[in-house]
Structure formats: structure tokens, C-alpha cells
Amino acid sequence: MRPSSAAWLDLLAARDIKQFADAVRLGVGLGETDPAGSVAGITSWIDAELFGADAHSVYVDAEGLTPAFATRSMEFNGFTFEVNHNAAAQNRINPDRQATFISYGETEPTLTTELDFLDKTEYDNFKASTLRSIELVSLRPGGLAADFAGSTEAVRITAYRTAYDQYTVQTQGMADLVSAAVTMRGLGISGGAAYKIECKSPVSIT
Numbered sequence: 001m002r003p004s005s006a007a008w009l010d011l012l013a014a015r016d017i018k019q020f021a022d023a024v025r026l027g028v029g030l031g032e033t034d035p036a037g038s039v040a041g042i043t044s045w046i047d048a049e050l051f052g053a054d055a056h057s058v059y060v061d062a063e064g065l066t067p068a069f070a071t072r073s074m075e076f077n078g079f080t081f082e083v084n085h086n087a088a089a090q091n092r093i094n095p096d097r098q099a100t101f102i103s104y105g106e107t108e109p110t111l112t113t114e115l116d117f118l119d120k121t122e123y124d125n126f127k128a129s130t131l132r133s134i135e136l137v138s139l140r141p142g143g144l145a146a147d148f149a150g151s152t153e154a155v156r157i158t159a160y161r162t163a164y165d166q167y168t169v170q171t172q173g174m175a176d177l178v179s180a181a182v183t184m185r186g187l188g189i190s191g192g193a194a195y196k197i198e199c200k201s202p203v204s205i206t
Helices: 005-027 120-125
Strands: 056-062 082-083 088-089 102-103 108-116 132-139 154-168 180-185 195-200
Touching: 082 195, 108 154, 120 154, 120 180
Parallel strands: none
Antiparallel strands: 056 132, 082 108, 088 102, 108 180, 132 154, 154 180, 154 195
């Protein structure tokens, strides 16, 4: 029994869609066979290393695009850095269930840390609303370099203009160490980015 004209058109459309899908899969490397002339990628991995407490250094300076960060701060007990882009899935009026696009709101970089009271420098900065630049540098212990520039295994997070949001001090007993739970917020800075995150690794993926 010969199919109707409509059925033939359906069969041809299905064949063309399959051929197109196969071509797309091959083009992006998802097909079962490699495209002609392609070369398989080679990945060179290294042994995993943990960054211990002694791998991290915090530097603090006045706000600016080129802070010196000359001296390591002994008051900051590391820090946690978060960036919220306030992204939200949005939909237009259409029959699709998935998001049509993603909208982004205000970018909110925040930094939380714990400060020791070696002196009142940062406390005075908090009271005066003094803006600060702050940097966390993590180098792999046992690495071949003593700084970020010469290292091949390192992470560096820099916030160029931050303000103290919260500075909470809790003392429960005479023998307690006095420290402050601190939250700082990253602000925009003219002529550059508010923050920068850099990662260095010797892993080669070609």
C-alpha cells in the first residue's frame, strides 16, 4: 500500500531533521564518529592538592585601582567572597515552558570575615566609613613560587572598593578572645571593575 502524499512529506521531513541533527552533533563533537580531519583532545591532569590554612594571605589597602598590598594583614582571618548577580528566569508570552531569557539585576559582591583586635585600625575605619581594597591570595603549599606572579597554582581574589556593612563584637567571658564578625560590601569604582577573580593552574587542555 503506497503512503499518501502527506505521509511521504512527513517521512521526508523526518529524514531531513535526522540528517540535520546528525550534522549538528558531529559539528559540536557529540556524534558517535569524529568529523573528518579532527584530532582527539589530550588532557594532562596533575595530582590534587589541598590549600591548607597556611596557604592563604590577606592584604588590605586604601581603595583604588592599583593598591600596593605591600604588607600582609594579621587581623583578617581569611574571608568568604560571594557575588550575587540577582539573575532571574523570565518568560515572554509563548507556549514554551522553559525560560525565554535570563535577566540580571544589581551585582552585589559581599565579603565576610573575622577580625582580630590586634589594634583599632579597622574598627576606626568601620566607624569612619572608610573605603578599603582587600585581596586574598592562596598559593599551593610547597609550590615553586612565593608570590602569585611566579606561581602556577594559585588563586587571587581582589575587591578594589569595599565598605563595612556590619561589625559585630561578641564577648561572653573575661577569658574570651575579642574578635569581630565582619561583613563588607563591594562597590563600583570608576575606571575599572569592582572585583577580580584570578585562577592559575598548570593543567593543559588542548
